[in-house]
Amino acid sequence: MSAPVGLYLKNLWYVAFYGGELKKGKLLPKEVLGEKVVFGRTNDNEVFALKDNCPHRGVPLSCGWFDGNRIQCCYHGWEFDRMGVCINIPALAPETNIQVNKIKAPTYPCREINGVIFIYMPDKKLSDQAVLNDLPDLLLAPDKAFKHVERVVLPCNIDHAVIGLIDPAHVTFVHQSWFWRSKKSLRIKEKHFEPEGLGFKMARHTPSSNSKGYKILKGGTSTEITFEIPGFRREHIKIGEDNEIISITTLTPLNETETELNQFFYTTLSVANMLWWPLRKLGRTFIGQDLGIFRKLKAGLENDPKLLLVGEPDAQARWYYELKKQWIKAQEENTPFVNTLKHQTLHWIT
Ligand code: FES
Numbered sequence: 001m002s003a004p005v006g007l008y009l010k011n012l013w014y015v016a017f018y019g020g021e022l023k024k025g026k027l028l029p030k031e032v033l034g035e036k037v038v039f040g041r042t043n044d045n046e047v048f049a050l051k052d053n054c055p056h057r058g059v060p061l062s063c064g065w066f067d068g069n070r071i072q073c074c075y076h077g078w079e080f081d082r083m084g085v086c087i088n089i090p091a092l093a094p095e096t097n098i099q100v101n102k103i104k105a106p107t108y109p110c111r112e113i114n115g116v117i118f119i120y121m122p123d124k125k126l127s128d129q130a131v132l133n134d135l136p137d138l139l140l141a142p143d144k145a146f147k148h149v150e151r152v153v154l155p156c157n158i159d160h161a162v163i164g165l166i167d168p169a170h171v172t173f174v175h176q177s178w179f180w181r182s183k184k185s186l187r188i189k190e191k192h193f194e195p196e197g198l199g200f201k202m203a204r205h206t207p208s209s210n211s212k213g214y215k216i217l218k219g220g221t222s223t224e225i226t227f228e229i230p231g232f233r234r235e236h237i238k239i240g241e242d243n244e245i246i247s248i249t250t251l252t253p254l255n256e257t258e259t260e261l262n263q264f265f266y267t268t269l270s271v272a273n274m275l276w277w278p279l280r281k282l283g284r285t286f287i288g289q290d291l292g293i294f295r296k297l298k299a300g301l302e303n304d305p306k307l308l309l310v311g312e313p314d315a316q317a318r319w320y321y322e323l324k325k326q327w328i329k330a331q332e333e334n335t336p337f338v339n340t341l342k343h344q345t346l347h348w349i350t
C-alpha cells in the first residue's frame, strides 16, 4: 500500500537513531517513510543502512547474523558487506562462474554526526545515487555530541506531528504545570519570523517572562527557534557571552499512522550537565504531555472530522504546508527549492 500523495517528503535526511542506540556488531530494523530498513554499525564504527530484504528470496536481513563485518542471511546464508554487496553464496560449488559480487542489496545513504544517525530517503529507486541535499545544521562542532532526551512514537501521520510541534496555542493547555506556566499568566506574544533554509526562523528574542523554566537562566538569555521540513525544530539559547543550550526535536515518519519524535540536548553549562537526569526527566514530562494529547487526537480523527487552521496561532501550520508544496514541486520539476515565505510578525496569547 502506498502513502497518500504528498504525505512524505523525499530527497531529505531523517533522524534514524540516537548513535548510542546502535552498537558495534548490531543490526536494528526500522520502518522509515513506510520502507523497511536495516541499520548496522561495523566493528570499525561505520554506520550503514540497507533495504531490509535479502536480494535472494526477500527474507529480512535483520533476521540474519552480523559479526560487525558481514551480514549473513538466515535463509540460505548468503553474505553481504556493509555496502550491500554479496560476498559469498555458501551453496555454490567452487567451479561456478557466477559473479556473486554483482548481486547487491540496495543501500541508503546513512551518516552519523554529533551522536545522531541520519538516513537519506531518495525519491528514485535505490541505486546508491548521489545525495542531493545537505544534512540539517546542528550547530555543533564535529567533535561534540548531543545527549538523547527521549524517543516516542506519536500515533499520527507526519503532518499532525509537525503541526503539534510548531503550534504555539497548545502550550497553555497541554503543557500547563507549576514549573512551566499556568493558565493564569496568559500574555499576548508578538514574534517576528523570517524565511530560513527549508523553513522559517523565529528571530532571536528574550524568552517569555511567564515561563519559569527560562527564569532560572540568568545573565542575558536569548533564544532563536528554527523549523525546517521535513520535521526539524532547533532551539538555540544563548546564556550570557559564553554559554549556550541547543535543543533539537526531530520527527521521522515511520508510516502513515506513526511518527517518531526524538529530542536531543546539548549545553556548555556545567550546572545543566550536572543536573542532566532531572533535566531529562523534565524534558520527558513535556514530551509525555504531547504524547497524551496525540493519543486523544488519534481517537478524534477516527471520526474523520473536518479540520481548520485559523488565524495567526495557526499561521506556522499553513507555512508548513506551503513549504511542503514547494519542496514537492522542486523535486518533480527537478528545480531548486524556493522558499516562498515572507518576513512576518505573528501574535498569539499563551
Ligand atoms: S533468502 Fe537470503 S540467502 Fe536466500
Ligand SMILES: [Fe+2]
Residues within 6 Å of the ligand: 164, 165, 170, 171, 174, 175, 290
Ligand atoms: Fe507540545
